[in-house]
Amino acid sequence: MSDPSPLRSPEFWGGVAVALIVKVRTSKQLGPWQVxxxxxxxxxxxWVATEWVSALTGVPQxxxxxxxxxxxxxxxxxxxxxxxDPKQAIELWKAWRK
Numbered sequence: 236m237s238d239p240s241p242l243r244s245p246e247f248w249g250g251v252a253v254a255l256i257v258k259v260r261t262s263k264q265l266g267p268w269q270v271x272x273x274x275x276x277x278x279x280x281x282w283v284a285t286e287w288v289s290a291l292t293g294v295p296q297x298x299x300x301x302x303x304x305x306x307x308x309x310x311x312x313x314x315x316x317x318x319x320d321p322k323q324a325i326e327l328w329k330a331w332r333k
Contacts, residue, residue, distance in 0.1 A: 243282070250297035251281050254304035265315060273311040280307030
């Protein structure tokens with residue numbers, strides 16, 4: 236299910252858009268520039284990794300695009316939170332290790 240267009244299919248962008256809308260609407264911890272940064276990282280990650288995730292998991296590309304978008308946005312959001320408040324990141328790491 237390879238998309239020959241360098242701009243990707245509308246379904247790809249639909250998956251990315253839905254994932255980003257859900258994540259941005261549900262996260263209130265970041266400022267405007269941080270939200271823009273997470274969106275850019277998430278879109279670039281989806282652009283690069285969607286076909287691989289789709290082949291690996293056997294799901295359609297729009298679903299894979301949403302999975303990659305949500306994962307990349309979440310990782311980038313936690314990186315930005317850790318940069319702004321390292322103590323919070325350390326406490327979170329300790330909680331995960333228990």
